[in-house]
Amino acid sequence: MDGDIPESDLEDLGNNDKLIKDRILNQVIAQNEQYNLRRQIKTITLITGIAASLFCIIYCSFLFHSHHKLQQAQVFTYSNTTASPENNFNGIIVQLAKNSEASLNQITRSNIDLHFLGSVMLSNNSAQDQNITIQHNNDKIKKMCLRKGHSYLLSYLNFKYQEVIMVDKQSMSEIPPALAMNMQQQFNL
Amino acid sequence: MEAHQLQRKGFLSISFVLLSLIFLSACQNKNPDKEHQYGLITYDSLQGKVYFTGISSLTGQKEIKQGPEISYNGFILTQRNGRYYVMDNEQKLFVCYKASANNFNQESSISMKDIPWEPYMSWINYINEHTILIGTVNKRKFSYIEIDLEAMKIKRHGALNVPAPPDTASNYAGVSAQLVKDKLFISYTFQRGMMREHIVPCNDTLFMAQFNYPELQLQSTTQDHRTTWPGSYTILAPCSMVYKDNVYVLGQPGGRTGNHKTAPSSILKLDTKTNKFDPEYNFEIANPIREEAYTLHDMGYGLALTSVVQSSKIHSFMNYMVNRVANYVLLDLEQQKKIELNLPDVQLDWIFNTIWDNDSAYFSVYQKDGKSQIWQYNRKSGKLQKGASIKGAILRIDRL
Numbered sequence: 001m002d003g004d005i006p007e008s009d010l011e012d013l014g015n016n017d018k019l020i021k022d023r024i025l026n027q028v029i030a031q032n033e034q035y036n037l038r039r040q041i042k043t044i045t046l047i048t049g050i051a052a053s054l055f056c057i058i059y060c061s062f063l064f065h066s067h068h069k070l071q072q073a074q075v076f077t078y079s080n081t082t083a084s085p086e087n088n089f090n091g092i093i094v095q096l097a098k099n100s101e102a103s104l105n106q107i108t109r110s111n112i113d114l115h116f117l118g119s120v121m122l123s124n125n126s127a128q129d130q131n132i133t134i135q136h137n138n139d140k141i142k143k144m145c146l147r148k149g150h151s152y153l154l155s156y157l158n159f160k161y162q163e164v165i166m167v168d169k170q171s172m173s174e175i176p177p178a179l180a181m182n183m184q185q186q187f188n189l
Numbered sequence: 190m191e192a193h194q195l196q197r198k199g200f201l202s203i204s205f206v207l208l209s210l211i212f213l214s215a216c217q218n219k220n221p222d223k224e225h226q227y228g229l230i231t232y233d234s235l236q237g238k239v240y241f242t243g244i245s246s247l248t249g250q251k252e253i254k255q256g257p258e259i260s261y262n263g264f265i266l267t268q269r270n271g272r273y274y275v276m277d278n279e280q281k282l283f284v285c286y287k288a289s290a291n292n293f294n295q296e297s298s299i300s301m302k303d304i305p306w307e308p309y310m311s312w313i314n315y316i317n318e319h320t321i322l323i324g325t326v327n328k329r330k331f332s333y334i335e336i337d338l339e340a341m342k343i344k345r346h347g348a349l350n351v352p353a354p355p356d357t358a359s360n361y362a363g364v365s366a367q368l369v370k371d372k373l374f375i376s377y378t379f380q381r382g383m384m385r386e387h388i389v390p391c392n393d394t395l396f397m398a399q400f401n402y403p404e405l406q407l408q409s410t411t412q413d414h415r416t417t418w419p420g421s422y423t424i425l426a427p428c429s430m431v432y433k434d435n436v437y438v439l440g441q442p443g444g445r446t447g448n449h450k451t452a453p454s455s456i457l458k459l460d461t462k463t464n465k466f467d468p469e470y471n472f473e474i475a476n477p478i479r480e481e482a483y484t485l486h487d488m489g490y491g492l493a494l495t496s497v498v499q500s501s502k503i504h505s506f507m508n509y510m511v512n513r514v515a516n517y518v519l520l521d522l523e524q525q526k527k528i529e530l531n532l533p534d535v536q537l538d539w540i541f542n543t544i545w546d547n548d549s550a551y552f553s554v555y556q557k558d559g560k561s562q563i564w565q566y567n568r569k570s571g572k573l574q575k576g577a578s579i580k581g582a583i584l585r586i587d588r589l
Contacts, residue, residue: 139505147237159444159506167510173264173425173539174510176445177309178360178380189279 073105078118091126092146097155097186107133119155121169121187124148138162153183227544228268228288228589231255231561231581241293242579243589247544247551247563253579259293261286264308264424267321268587269338272296274321278308285341288589297341304346305332310361311424314368316402320344322368324375326361329354331375333405350407351398354379362391363420363447365429367436369461372408373400376419376429376438378447391447395419395440395457399464413466416440416455418447421484425539430487434461437522439474443481443498445509445537454482456522472525474518483515483537486552489545490568493520494552496537509537517552519566530573532564533557544586551576553583 076087078096087094089104092112096102100118107113112132114122124130124146134142134154138161146152151169156162157179165175169189172180183189225243232239242256261284263277273286273293284298305327314322319339325332331349336342354360362380366373379392395417399409419438421428429438436459442449454475458467475482475497486494496515508514515537519528532554542553542561548568553561561583563576 150237157506159448160504163505163507165506165510173309176506177362178382180309181307 070106070109073103075101075103077101088125091124092130093123093125095121095123095187097121097183114154116154119153119183119186121151121153121183122146123151134164134166136162136164139164142166153187155179155183225290225589228271228585228587229253229256229579229583230259230265230273230585230587231579231583233559233581235559239584240581241288243288243290244577246577247586248565248576250575251577252560253577255580257291257293259286259288261293265585266313266323266424267315267338268585268589269319271589272338273587274338276301276306276308278306283336283341283343285338299336299341299343301334304334304343305330306334308424310364312365312421313424314366314373316368322373324349324364324366326364329360331361331364347405349375349400349405351375351377352396352407352410358382359392363418363441365420365427365438367429367431368402369431369434369436371402372461372464373402373405374398374436374459374461374464375400378417378419380447390449391418391442393417393449393452395438397438397459397464397466409464411459411465413457415453415457415471416442417449417452418442419457425541426484427487428483428485430485430493432487432491432522435459435467436461437485437493439482439485439495441481441483443475443483444500444503444506445481445483445498451477453477454480456485456520458522470525472520472522474520474527482518484539485520486541486543487545488519488543488550488552488566491521491523492545492550492566492568493522494518494543494550495520496535498537512536513557517554519550528571530564530566538582540583541585541587542583544588551586553586555582 070090074089076094076096078098078100090106094102097119100120102116102120105113110128110130112130114132114134129148130146132144132146142164144166152166153169154164154166157165167175224245227244227247229242229244230239238258240255241259242253244253261275262279263275265273265275267274271288273288275284275286277284281301282298283301285296286293287296306325307327310326312324316322320337323334331351332347333349334346335344337344358381359379361377364377366375375398377396378394380389382389393414395413397411398407400406401408418441428441429436437456439456441447441454442452443454453473456472456474458470460467474495479500481498481500482495484496488494495518497518498515502508502514513534513536516534517530517532519530535554544551550566550568551563553563555561560578560580562578564573565576566573
C-alpha cells in the first residue's frame with residue numbers, strides 16, 4: 001500500500017510539472033522580452049544619438065556657412081547713372097549723396113567700421129541692431145547704434161573743425177536747416 | 190394771493206433751471222474726452238516710441254501713467270479741441286488726428302501736392318480760433334497757406350513778396366512771423382551758402398517786412414543791427430511772441446543757428462503801430478562772449494521761457510544735439526528781468542513743453558532718469574514747485 005502511488009497523486013505530480021514548465025517558460029519569455037526591450041532601447045538611443053549628432057553637424061555647418069556668407073568689407077561709390085544709388089551690405093541699405101563714397105567693414109556680426117566721404121544714409125534692414133564705429137582724421141572716433149528698422153543720415157559739418165554729424169531720419173530737425181534741406185534733396189526725403 | 194403765485198412760479202423756474210444745469214453737467218462728465226484737460230505727447234528714446242497721455246491736472250507730485258503708443262508721420266503743427274494737425278511732407282498731406290483716452294486716429298486729411306512747404310523754414314499764426322496761416326520759404330521764395338481747421342480746407346495760398354536776397358549766393362535764414370490784428374510781421378536775415386561744406390556766419394542785420402491782412406501785400410520794411418537771426422530754427426522752435434500788441438523778437442545768432450561771432454542774443458520790441466523797433470528796448474538775455482540763447486516760449490502775462498547755453502560747454506556741433514548744454518531761464522519782458530530757475534541742465538530741444546493759465550506757467554524738464562518732471566511757476570508768488578512727472582521726454586503739452 002505504502003509503495004503505491006495513488007492515481008490522484010500521479011495526477012498531481014503531472015500537474016506540478018506542467019506548472020513548473022509553464023513557470024520556466026514564462027520566465028524565459030519575460031527574459032526574452034526584457035532582452036528585446038533593452039535591445040530596442042539601445043537601438044533607439046543609438047539612432048537618437050546619430051540623429052542628434054547629424055543635427056549638430058548640420059546646424060554647426062549652417063552657422064559656419066551663414067557666418068561666412070556675411071560680406072566682410074565693401075566700398076560703395078556714388079554713380080551718376082542713377083539718381084539715388086542703393087546698395088545692400090549685410091542688411092544695411094547704403095545710399096550715397098552726390099560725389100560721396102562709403103567703405104564698410106563687418107568686424108563682428110553686429111559691429112561695423114565705417115569710413116565715408118560726403119553724405120550717406122544708412123537704413124538698418126537687418127534682423128538686429130548694428131553698432132557702427134566711424135573714424136575721421138579731424139574728429140574723434142564716434143560710435144552709434146543703428147536701430148533695426150531705422151534710417152540714419154551722416155554728413156560732415158565744419159563748425160569748429162570738420163566733424164561727423166549723425167542723426168536719425170526721424171530727428172532731422174536737430175541738424176542745421178540748410179543741412180537738413182540738403183539731405184532732403186540728396187536722398188529725396 | 191397773486192404775489193404768492195408769482196413767488197411759487199419763480200421758485201419753480203429757478204428749480205427747473207438748476208436741475209437742468211445739474212443734468213447737463215452730469216451728461217458732460219460722461220464724455221471721457223472731457224475728463225482730460227491736457228494732452229502730453231512723450232517720446233521714449235530707449236524704445237523709440239511716441240505716446241499720447243491725457244491728464245486732468247499738471248499739478249501734484251504724482252507719476253502719470255503713460256497712455257497708448259501713437260504714430261504719425263511728419264511735424265505736429267498745432268492742436269485744437271483734442272485734434273492734432275500734422276504736416277506729412279513725405280506723403281504731401283496735412284493730416285488731422287483725433288486724440289482720445291485710448292486712441293490717436295487719423296480723422297481727415299488735405300492734399301498738399303504742388304503747394305510748397307519747407308519744415309525747416311516755416312512758421313504758423315492763428316487768424317481766428319479755427320483758421321491758421323502757415324508761412325514758408327521754399328526755393329528762395331516766401332509763400333503762405335491759409336487753412337480752415339474745422340472744415341479741413343485750404344482757403345487760399347500764394348506768394349509773399351518779401352524783398353529779394355542781396356545776391357544770388359545769399360539765402361533767407363532764420364524766418365518767423367507774427368500776426369497782430371490786420372498786420373503780418375515777417376522777420377528774417379540772410380546767409381551765404383547752404384552750410385553743407387561749412388557754416389558761414391549770417392548777415393549782421395535783422396530785417397522785418399510788414400504785410401497787410403487779409404490782402405497780404407507788402408506795406409513797409411525795417412531793419413535793426415543790434416542782433417540778428419530773428420527766426421526759428423525750425424517750425425518747432427518759436428522765437429517771437431506778441432504781448433500788449435507789441436512783437437518781441439529774439440535774435441539767435443549763436444553757434445547752433447546764425448553762428449555770428451559777435452552779435453548778442455537779444456530781444457527787440459517792435460511797435461506794431463509804427464512798424465519800427467523800439468530804439469530804447471534791447472533785452473540782452475545772454476552774455477555775448479560766454480552765452481547763447483535759443484527759443485522764446487510765451488508763458489503768459491509778459492513772461493517767456495528761453496534756453497541759455499554756456500558757450501564753454503560747446504566743443505563740437507554734436508554737443509548741441511546730444512549733450513545737456515542748456516538751462517531754462519524765465520524772462521519778464523516788460524521789466525527786462527531774468528528769473529533764474531536753478532534747474533538741472535537740459536538738452537537744447539525743439540519742443541513745445543510749456544503751457545500757462547491765469548495763475549501759473551508750466552514747463553517740463555527731461556531728467557537723467559528718463560522721466561520728465563513738470564514744474565509750476567506761480568506768477569503771483571514767484572514760487573517754483575514740482576508738479577506731475579511722466580516716463581519719457583515730453584515733446585508737447587497741449588490744452589485739449
